Amino acid sequence: MKKIGVLTSGGDAPGMNAAIRAVVRKSIYHGLKVDGIYQGFSGLLSGNIKELSLGSVGDIIQRGGxxxxxxxxxxFKTEEGQKKALKSLKEHGVDGLVVIGGDGSYLGALALAQLxxxxxxVPGTIDNDIPGTHYTIGFDTALNTVLDAIDKIRDTATSHERTFIIEVMGRDAGDIALWAGLAGGAESILVPEEPYHLEDIARKIEQGLKRGKxxxxxxVAEGAASGPSFARELKEKTGLETRVSVLGHIQRGGTPTGFDRVLASRLGARAVELLIEGSSGRAVGFVNHELVDKDLYTIFNEPKTSHHNLYQLSQELSI
Structure with missing residues (x-):
């Protein structure tokens, strides 16, 4: 192992730069060269590859994106594309690759490993939806971004005595909505993993009004319902005036939290160690506060961690 390549793929997540920095500096510490592959798998195919130095990753640990x-x-999803990527890696003298991203990125990594x-x-996605790790890089930052928005919107909700609906990211996984909703004291949380009944939500709001709330x-996680559509349904059911805030891509940006920076640094460094040790087709993770690594293929066959107990707790505390 003389040279390691690193790329980021899929949606950006705060902390990815910290992971890149860790891969580069850990590699150089062990006497290896590092190539940065720009624009993900697309850049790998086009040869958008440049050698990275210690200075290349200076002052980036605090930057989002x-x-x-x-x-x-x-x-790259085609067999021909994957073989072309393999050829590109060999032409640039890359002996091992670190792929930072979500499930789509992992599928790409697995394809190369099988060749x-x-x-x-390395798990990098704000959705926190990668099996094999309890936390993904970027989730904690996105959670705190949403929580800050909830706190600000609640000030307005209190002043105008209105019902506010906040739509957050989470097409297939509701972790952002669930964790932010619980931390922000939301009255109701809609996530893709749990069924909801409009009648129950309306009843909870009406009970609150009766006691002076x-x-x-x-x-609302985007995978559970559309914020504007849900607002219309709720108004039809209760007659209440509602306001909707769709947070959108603000959740992906911003300075990564301390937790995300440390997590990314540990996971990025561990990925380099695994390549040096001769491992391949593995994914690093963080489980029960310990670093782990698992076979990429088995990760796709693992069920995502269920947070039903956390959801139940949010229901009990929002009565």
Whole structure:
């Protein structure tokens, strides 16, 4: 192992830069060279690859997004595209690859591993929806971004005595909505993993009004319902005036939290260690406060961690 490549793929997440920094500096510490692959798998196919130095990753640990950028690449999903990527890696003298991203990125990493190329996956996505780890890089930052918005919107909800609906990201996983809703004291939380009944939500709001409660804040994961559509349904059911805030891509940006910086640094460094040790087709993770690594193939067969107990707790505390 003389040279390691690193790329970021899929949606950007705060902390990706900290992971890139860890990969570069850990590699150089062990006497290895590092190539940065720009624009994900698309850049790998086009040869958008440059050697990275210690200075290349200076002053990036505090920055959101990814200095290596990201892009979608349909060509890489084909067998021909994957062979072309393999050829590109060999032409640049890359002996092992670190892929930072979500499930789509992991599928790409697995494809290269199955072709015999050493690859390690690092979980980077705000959705926190990767099996094999309790936390993904970027989730904690996104959680705190949403929580800050909830606190600010609650001030307005209190002042105007209205019901506010906040739509957050989470097409297939409701972790952002659930954790932020619980931390922010939301009256109701809608997530893809749990069924909801409009009648129950309306009843809870009406019970609150009867005891003198003047406002409510509801959190909706985009995969559970559309914020505007849900607002219309709720108004038809209760007659209450509602306001909707769709937070959108603000959740992906911003300075990563201390937790995300440390997590990314540990996971990025561990990925380099695994390549040096001769491992391939593995994904690093953080489980029960310990670093772990698992086979990429088995990760896709693992069920995502269920947070039903956390959801139940949010229901009990929002009566």
């Amino acid at each position: 990814t200095i290596l950028q990201s892009a979608r690449c349909e060509e 015999g190329f050493p690859v390690i996956g 003047k406002h409510s804040v509801l959190i």
